[in-house]
Amino acid sequence: MNDNLTNGNQIQIEDDRTGIDVQTLKRAFSDNLFYALGKFPEIATKNDFYMALAYTVRDRLLRRWLNSQETYLKQDVKIVCYFSAEYLIGPQLGKNLINLAIVEQVRQAVEECGLNLDDLIEQEEEPGLGNGGLGRLAACYMDSMATLNIPAIGYGIRYEFGIFDQEICEGWQVEITDKWLRYGNPWEIPRTEATVEVGLGGYTESFYDENNRYRVRWLPDRTVKGVPYDTPILGYKTNTANTLRLWKAEAPESFNFQAFNVGDYYGAVNEKTYSENITKVLYPNDEPIQGKQLRLEQQFFFVSCSLQDMIRLHLATQENLDNFGELFAAQLNDTHPSIGVAELMRLLMDVHDYEWEQAWEITQKTFAYTNHTLLPEALEKWSLGLFGSLLPRHLEIIYEINRRFLHEIRTHYPNDVSKLSNFSLIDETGEKYVRMAHLACVGSHAINGVADLHTQLLKQDVLRGFYELFPEKFTNKTNGVTPRRWIVLSNPELTELITSKIGDNWITHLEELQQLEPFADDPNFRNAWRQMKQQVKTRLARRIEKRCGITVDPNYSLFDIHVKRIHEYKRQHLNVLHIITLYNRIKKNPNIDIVPRTFIFGGKAAPSYFMAKLIIKLINSVGEVVNNDPDVRGRLKVVFIPDYNVTNSQPVYPAADLSEQISTAGKEASGTGNMKFSLNGALTIGTLDGANVEIRQQVGEENFFLFGLKAEEVSQMKSQGYNPWEFYSSNEALREVIDQISSGLFSPEESNLFKPLVDSLLYHDEYMLLADYQSYIDCQDRVSEAFRDWDNWTRMSILNTARMGIFSSDRAIREYCQDIWNVQAVPVKLEDYVQAKG
Ligand code: 6GP
Structure with a gap:
C-alpha cells in the first residue's frame, strides 16, 4: 500500500512515478531497463537488471532528497559539513531498500520478473573510497545524521580508483586496480553547474586597495576545476536525505588552444591529464602518512572546493559571511582536511575583505577537529619547501597564525622558551615542516578523541601542551557504528530474532537492546x-x-x-x-x-x-x-x-x-x-x-x-x-x-x-x-x-x-550535535514536488 497518497483530485505523483507498491515498482523497474538502459529483458545482463533496479530506488530517494534540500534552504538551518578525505560507504542498494522500508515489495517485484533480489544486490561494486576505520566511520556518521534528521553535507574526493582490490597469489597479496566506475555509478549525480576553481602554485603579491588597506593576493600558476558529484544519503524510515558531495578534478579547458595552435597536440592534452591526476587514486596507506605532493594537492583541492561551495550556499540567503560559523559546523576528520583552516582565512580575507581578527573568529567558530590516531608516524607534516611552492599564500597565513599563537605562548609561559618550539606550527628540529595537527588544534574550537582511553592519552601525551593551554576545547566522542548496516542488513537472522522479542524500535534506539x-x-x-x-x-x-x-x-x-x-x-x-x-x-x-x-x-x-x-x-x-x-x-x-x-x-x-x-x-x-x-x-x-x-x-x-x-x-x-x-x-x-x-x-x-x-x-x-x-x-x-x-x-x-x-553511531552523533556542533534536527515533510512548486 502507498503510505503517501496525496489529495484525491490532484496528480498523484507518488503513485505514478515513485510509488512503493509492488505493481508500481515493477512498472518502474521495467521502464528503467527500457528507457534508462535501452535494454529489454531478453538481452539484459545481470548488471543491466541491477542498474535498472538501482535507478528505480534512486527515484524514490530523489524525492526525499529534493524535499530535504528545499527545507534546508528555506529555513536558514545550521548544517554539519563533514570534511573527510575518505568515505567507505559500501554498496548502496541493500541499505537504501532498508532505509526506504521497501525490501519486501521490491523482492516480490523482481521475483515476479523472474529475478532474485539477493543476486542483484550482490552485483553492486562498492565505492572503495577509503582505507579502513576512519573512512567507514564517516559513512556510519552520514547514515546517523540522516536518520536523526540532522542537516549535513559530507564533503570528500571522488577518487576514480579507490582502494585496490586484493588477490592472494601463492599466499602473497597482489594489488589490482579498483575500476569501480567501469560500469557506471547509478547513485551519483554530477552537478556541473556548481563547479568551482582551485588554484595551485605561483606566488603572492601585496598591494593597497582603493581604501588604502594593505592586501595580499595569490597568483596561482595553475588552476583546476572541481566538479561535484552528489550521492543522496537517506536516513532510516525518515524523509531526510542528505548529500555526500565528492569532488572530481578536471582541467579548466579540455584543450590548451595555444599549445594546440603551435602544433603541440600532446602538450595540449597533457595539461588535462595533469589536472585530472589529482582525483585519480586514493593513497592506500592506512595510518602512516605519505608525504607526497599529490596527496597535499588532493587535500587542498577538496577542502578549497568545499569551502567555496559552503560560501556560495551561505551567500544565497545571507548578506555577508559574518554568521558563517552560526550556519555551518565543519568537522575535520583527522588532519587530512586541516589545511581548511588556512584556506577559510584566505577566502575571508583575500576574497571577502575581512580583517584578520574577524576572519579568525569565524574560522575557529566553524571548525572542530577529530584525532584518529596515536601513532607518531601517522601525524601529518609537510616540508616547508613543498608546502610553500604549492600553497604560498597559505604558508604566509600559517606563519601569521603561528606568530600570533606563539605570542600568546610567550605570555602564558614567560620563562620557558622550550614551549615555543613544542607548540610551534612549524617543526624546526631538523628539516622544517608544517605540523598539521597543530594547525587543526589552534584553528578549531573543539578537539576530540574517539574513545575514552584515546582521549586521555591525547591529553597526556600527543596533544598534552594544547590540553594544558585550552582544556575546555577537549572532549571525548567514543565511536559508534550504524545498526542499519551492521545488524539489519548484515544479519537478517539476528534482526528477526531480536525483533520477535522486543519489537523493532531498537533499530533507531539501540539502547533498547x-x-x-x-x-x-x-x-x-x-x-x-x-x-x-x-x-x-x-x-x-x-x-x-x-x-x-x-x-x-x-x-x-x-x-x-x-x-x-x-x-x-x-x-x-x-x-x-x-x-x-x-x-x-x-x-x-x-x-x-x-x-x-x-x-x-x-x-x-x-x-x-x-x-x-x-x-x-x-x-x-x-x-x-x-x-x-x-x-x-x-x-x-x-x-x-x-x-x-x-x-x-x-x-x-x-x-x-x-x-x-x-x-x-x-x-x-x-x-x-x-x-x-x-x-x-x-x-x-x-x-x-x-x-x-x-x-x-x-x-x-x-x-x-x-x-x-x-x-x-x-x-x-x-x-x-x-x-x-x-x-x-x-x-x-x-x-x-x-x-x-x-x-x-x-x-x-x-x-x-x-x-x-x-x-x-x-x-x-x-x-x-x-x-x-x-x-x-x-x-x-x-x-x-x-x-x-x-x-x-x-x-x-x-x-x-x-x-x-x-x-550506535546515533548516540555518537547526538553527542557531536550537542557538545560540538550545536545543531538541531530539522524534520522534512514529504511533499509532492510538483505541487509544492505550483
Ligand atoms: C582509525 C583508528 O586506527 C581506529 O582505531 C578508529 O576506530 C578509526 O580511525 C575511526 O576513528 N584511524 C585511521 O583509520 C586513520 O587513518 C589517521 O587515522
Missing part, C-alpha cells in the same frame, strides 16, 4: 539464539568454500575472526603465534582433546608496507601446513578471506564466535570492528585498548576475555629498556614457535622467508608481542574452556548484544 537481557536466562531463547548463530556460520562457511576452496565446520568449530587492516600494531602475527602453539600441542599428542577452531583473517596491507605483506604470507603459509596435516584432522583451519572490504565484511561479523581485538595497548585509537562483532553476539578477546575498555565495561568483565599489558605498563616497560629476547629464552613454547618460523617449517621452499619478521620480534618487538604472548595463550585457553559450555557461551553472547547499545 537491553530488553534482551532477561531472555539470556530463557532456555528456549538461548536455543533460538544458538540456531541463529549456526545458520549465519553456515552461510559464511559456504562462502569460504566457494571463495577459498577450504571446507570449514560451522557446527562444532569455534569461529575465531581477525579482520581489519594488516598492521604490526594490530598484531595479526600474535594470533598466528597462538595458532602454531595449538598446532604444536596436536603434533605432540595427536589425540589431545582440543576445541576445534576456524581462524579467519581478512584485511589489506598498504602496498609499500613490507612487514604487513609478510604477515599475510605467514598466515597463508601456516594455513597451508595446518589445513593439510592429517594429524590435525580438521580440528584447526586457517582461512584468509581475500579482498576484505565493506561488501565482503558483511557476512563475516555475524558469524563470529570470537572477535580478535589484540592491538598493543595504547596504539588503537578506538576500533569499530570490535563494536560490530560484539553487537552481533561475538565474545571479544582483547587488550585494554581503544574502545575495548568501554566495551568490556558495558558487557561486563565476565563476558569479555581480557589479556595483556595495559597502556601504562607498555610505556613503563619500554622506558625501562624492554628486551624481547628474555621472553623468548625463558618461554619454551614461545621459543619453539619462533624457531619453527625461522627454521622454515612454514616456508620449506625458502627457509629464510620470515627472517625479517622473526628478527624484528627478537631484536626489537616494537609492539611487544613476546611480552604479551603468555598472557594471550592463557586467555585463549580460557576461551576454549568457555566454549565447551555451549549454554553458558550462548548466555554470554546474548548479553554482549544486549549491552552494546551505546555503541
